[in-house]
Amino acid sequence: MTAAMQRTRVKFCGLTREQDVDAAVALGADAIGFVLWAGSKRAVDVDQLARLAARVPAFIARVGLFVDAAPEEVSRALPWLDLLQFHGDESAAECERYDRAYIKALRMRDGLDVHAAARCYDSARGLLLDAYRPGVPGGTGDTFDWSRIPPGLGKAVILAGGLSDDNVSQAIRQVRPHAVDVSGGIESAAAIKDAGRMRAFVNAVALGDRVANQTSV
Secondary structure, three states: OOOOOOOOEEEEOOOOOHHHHHHHHHOOOOEEEEEOOOOOOOEOOHHHHHHHHOOOOOOOEEEEEEOOOOHHHHHHHHHHOOEEEEOOOOOHHHHHOOOOOEEEEEEOOOOOOHHHHHHHOOOOOEEEEEOOEOOEOOOOOOOOOHHHOOOOOOOOEEEOOOOOOOOHHHHHHHHOOOEEEEOHHHEEEOOEEOHHHHHHHHHHHHHHHHHHHHHHO
């Protein structure tokens, strides 16, 4: 029996401009992320979110990224989001309180028990695994040692951290994640996405899938 062909989903994160949202849609992104944490150079407020999210058609997930946000902050953004992404120290109960599908980001610091975290956030739709830098909840542009990702997590793995068209094919072949998440790797400047780099990233993901699927047949 021939093995099923796997397609890695693509999430473009940290979009702040209408033309970048339009480019992501045209390139077939599966998800578009909006940063709703004021500490980020890619942050948008709720008014910007509403304007940008309105450009996203059906069947592309609109993802809101939060870092230890007050419940009212999350609630104000909910009308324009399909999926919540928590990057702080939120407990599973705090992630669940909005009755909305969510993913939990784990920063791969030394000693992190990823299996224990997967059990803790059993209600999450996936675990986003990102590089660890003290005091920085995400968007570092750093990679981490992908061999540290344990098998058999029982959760969809979204791979993040320093991905670009230069390394995402190798990441897919090594990790076989459900999805990849990129922000800085598709930018020409801080918070400014580059359509050419976005296209190159999508092409590199497709190449990674082709090679990975050939080796698994």
